[in-house]
Amino acid sequence: MFRNQYDTDVTTWSPAGRLFQVEYAMEAVKQGSAAIGLRSKTHVVLGCVNKANSELSSHQKKIFEVDDHIGVAIAGLTADGRVLSRYMRNECINYSFTYESPLPVGRLVVQLADKAQVCTQRSWKRPYGVGLLVAGLDESGAHLYYNCPSGNYFEYQAFAIGSRSQAAKTYLERRFENFTDSSRDDLVKDAIMAIRETLQGETLKSSICTIAVVGAGEPFHVLDQGTVQQIIDTFETAAEQEDPATEPDAATGQEAAAEQGTAADHGGSTDEGAAPMDI
Amino acid sequence: MPKEQANWSPYDNNGGSCFAVAGADYCVIAADTRMSTGYNILTRDTQKSVNYKCVMASSGFQADVKALQKHLAARHLIYQHQHNKQMSCPAMAQLLSNTLYYKRFFPYYSFNVLGGLDNEGKGCVFTYDAVGSYEKVGYSSQGSGSTLIMPFLDNQLKSPSPLLLPARDAVTPLAEAEAIDLVKTVFASASERDIYTGDKLEIVVINADGIRREYMDLRKD
Numbered sequence: 001m002f003r004n005q006y007d008t009d010v011t012t013w014s015p016a017g018r019l020f021q022v023e024y025a026m027e028a029v030k031q032g033s034a035a036i037g038l039r040s041k042t043h044v045v046l047g048c049v050n051k052a053n054s055e056l057s058s059h060q061k062k063i064f065e066v067d068d069h070i071g072v073a074i075a076g077l078t079a080d081g082r083v084l085s086r087y088m089r090n091e092c093i094n095y096s097f098t099y100e101s102p103l104p105v106g107r108l109v110v111q112l113a114d115k116a117q118v119c120t121q122r123s124w125k126r127p128y129g130v131g132l133l134v135a136g137l138d139e140s141g142a143h144l145y146y147n148c149p150s151g152n153y154f155e156y157q158a159f160a161i162g163s164r165s166q167a168a169k170t171y172l173e174r175r176f177e178n179f180t181d182s183s184r185d186d187l188v189k190d191a192i193m194a195i196r197e198t199l200q201g202e203t204l205k206s207s208i209c210t211i212a213v214v215g216a217g218e219p220f221h222v223l224d225q226g227t228v229q230q231i232i233d234t235f236e237t238a239a240e241q242e243d244p245a246t247e248p249d250a251a252t253g254q255e256a257a258a259e260q261g262t263a264a265d266h267g268g269s270t271d272e273g274a275a276p277m278d279i
Numbered sequence: 280m281p282k283e284q285a286n287w288s289p290y291d292n293n294g295g296s297c298f299a300v301a302g303a304d305y306c307v308i309a310a311d312t313r314m315s316t317g318y319n320i321l322t323r324d325t326q327k328s329v330n331y332k333c334v335m336a337s338s339g340f341q342a343d344v345k346a347l348q349k350h351l352a353a354r355h356l357i358y359q360h361q362h363n364k365q366m367s368c369p370a371m372a373q374l375l376s377n378t379l380y381y382k383r384f385f386p387y388y389s390f391n392v393l394g395g396l397d398n399e400g401k402g403c404v405f406t407y408d409a410v411g412s413y414e415k416v417g418y419s420s421q422g423s424g425s426t427l428i429m430p431f432l433d434n435q436l437k438s439p440s441p442l443l444l445p446a447r448d449a450v451t452p453l454a455e456a457e458a459i460d461l462v463k464t465v466f467a468s469a470s471e472r473d474i475y476t477g478d479k480l481e482i483v484v485i486n487a488d489g490i491r492r493e494y495m496d497l498r499k500d
Contacts, residue, residue: 065360089360093353 011123021127022120025149028129032075034165034198035062037133038158038172038191039144040182043215044135046073047191049162049198050208063212063222067092069102070136071212071220075162077129084128088112105136109145109153117151131161137214160194167197184215188223192231204232290340290388291316294475296424297327297336299394300436300462301402301417305455305486308394309462310336311470311497313478323478323499330490331355333368333395334483335375338422339409340388347387350378368395372405372413379411386410390421395485402450402485417449424469424476431465455486463495470498
């Protein structure tokens, strides 16, 4: 690819009207280990695959509690994700202090997106190399947003980011229409199964995935390994007794984005021609 | 020319009493629920205590008390995010002291007692003045009724005297149920003579099983 001439600076446009540094940052998100999110009317579930550098080391923390009603899962440069989580926590605390009420999720993601945009328009900065799945509950219901390094954000019914996320997205696309009325436990089950899709054959164990839930009457928290393993065991045994699942419906081709539940914008496609953040 | 004096004060005293006592494996914190100004009652049902892993009860100017509680709540949340656990009682005690001294030259008009269990599960009580000077003690009371309550506690709690050498551990040898009975007696007596103390008593008990709250009616006059 001959992008190299215009990719030194984030403040340099290419003749095709693209900012390559921003696109490279989004590439970093795709290299991170998978994170998925899905929501119903009353609950949102986040899940991620735990990648450890070696057997000797611990795995990266990819799911952060931001407030009682908001949590975030990240993919990409986890250090950037940690810093942004700290920013989000601070914003929630300040808002609560001033208004004695929880920060609406939609407001937080806009602030996050504006913060990301700044890094795309300063010659002495670089874009954040992390994609964030923000899950939260507020007066207007349950929400799941995806924040890009480009400064764009979208609301989703279900989404997956990171490496091998396409497999999870395909799984979610098949089932997302049922999510709105799903029970909390079914939602968690679907999340675990979506994660299993990204593992592509590797055995699913609770030690390699992390699941977190937020919902009506349920503050954001990470499920403990024992609970997750129990859920895995229930459907692993069921699957052994069934015939192999039929192939999914005709694939949606190059469409990389998952479906929306509300009247929000479409996610960017990964076609080579169009700029990813151009909507 | 004599110095010009302000014709208003940023402070008010909303009255009330609060108190805490530490036992071998429990801590009892109590405060009345009356909020007054001058000779008038503003409400009979305010809450003067706030709890994390330990409980802070405050009397004085309730607006400053609320502001102080909000600051501590925010700092506590930050601590939990950074350390993945709640603040211990001694840690909260130091934070409260620093927060108060931060406003040394426009103080929080708030007289606090902090009660909880230390890292070994023994009861501990910390008592403060308005600018953050604090001390770990076996029991303490603050507020309008403290002058009536303290001498009674000195007599009845059977704690070792703070003047003894070598310094003795100040926790009371009383059992939890006896200590709670004493709290109720103490506040009932204080309500008799202190016009600012009364209405209802809120008692918070911390022990190995957790934190529980009880209420007791006091005189309403």
